[in-house]
Amino acid sequence: MTFSAICGLIAAVIFGIASALYIIDVARAKVLPSIATFIIISFINVSQLISLILKGVWGVVPFTLVGVVTTLTIVFITLRRRKFYFELPDKIGLAGASVGVIAWILTKDPAWNIYILTLVNFITFTPLIIKSFKHPELETALPWQLNLLASFFLVLGINSTAAVVWLIPFRQFSCSLILNIGLLRGQIRSYKPAVEKTID
Numbered sequence: 001m002t003f004s005a006i007c008g009l010i011a012a013v014i015f016g017i018a019s020a021l022y023i024i025d026v027a028r029a030k031v032l033p034s035i036a037t038f039i040i041i042s043f044i045n046v047s048q049l050i051s052l053i054l055k056g057v058w059g060v061v062p063f064t065l066v067g068v069v070t071t072l073t074i075v076f077i078t079l080r081r082r083k084f085y086f087e088l089p090d091k092i093g094l095a096g097a098s099v100g101v102i103a104w105i106l107t108k109d110p111a112w113n114i115y116i117l118t119l120v121n122f123i124t125f126t127p128l129i130i131k132s133f134k135h136p137e138l139e140t141a142l143p144w145q146l147n148l149l150a151s152f153f154l155v156l157g158i159n160s161t162a163a164v165v166w167l168i169p170f171r172q173f174s175c176s177l178i179l180n181i182g183l184l185r186g187q188i189r190s191y192k193p194a195v196e197k198t199i200d
Contacts, residue, residue, distance in 0.1 A: 004059045007157030011150045012062035018146030019070035025140050026077050032138050035078045036090040040124050042071040044097050048117050048168070051110035059157045060168050063150070090127075096120035111164045118167045125175045132179045136186020144183060148176040 025031040045068040052061050100116035132139055151173040158166045 002159070004157040004159035007153045008059035008062055011153035011157065012066050014146055014150035014153065015063055016066045018143040018150060019066055021146070022140070022143035023070065023073050023077070025143065026074050030140055033074055033078055034090070034127060035075065037093070037124055037127055038071050038074045038078065040090055040093040040097060041121075042068065042075055044093070044117050044120060044124065045071055047097060047101060047113060051104065051113040051117070052168075054110040055114065055164055057114075057165055057168075059159065059165070060154065063154055063172075064168075090124065093120050093124035096123060114164050114167065118171045121171055122175065125179075129175065129179050129182060132182030133185065136183045136189075139183055141180075141183045141187065144176065144180055148173070148180050151176045 022031065026033060045064060049061065049064045049068055052058075052064060096116060097120050100113040100120065103116055104110050104113035132144075151169070154169040155173050158169055160166070
């Protein structure tokens with residue numbers, strides 16, 4: 001087994017643990033995700049998974065497979081609550097994901113789907129990032145910290161300079177890093193008043 005494959009598997013295992021913790025938090029209503037966002041991310045993940053397999057980018061396949069299972073599970077759980085918000089980033093994400101599939105069909109090259117989905121993922125991830133900065137209390141930090149660690153191993157597994165190979169790991173790592181920064185800022189903000197109150 002190659003170093004790239006080992007890193008890919010480690011990333012998938014850590015991501016699986018992070019995803020399980022996140023799903024538990026969603027089920028317990030400790031986390032309130034946007035249903036629309038996760039429906040679109042599910043669509044993106046399935047489309048991306050097929051494209052990766054067709055292009056033979058196997059290092060990212062286990063990670064993406066975990067993502068498919070996770071997002072579909074979250075959609076199933078959140079749909080039962082019947083609270084559906086379809087915001088502008090969700091609409092852009094849906095349109096972008098559709099464009100990716102169309103580009104794939106027209107060019108007969110799944111790499112175009114991966115390129116477009118990378119950009120779309122940045123857009124659909126934006127509401128989560130914004131929420132982490134504005135309302136960090138609506139997320140739990142540990143799953144996202146593990147997600148960042150998994151993303152780091154995904155980057156370590158890059159074995160080619162081809163864009164189709166490194167785009168997804170770098171997109172995943174950068175989004176996860178920014179989101180974790182938002183959650184960390186929230187923890188620091190909530191910690192300071194507690195310390196000041198204790199001192200008073």
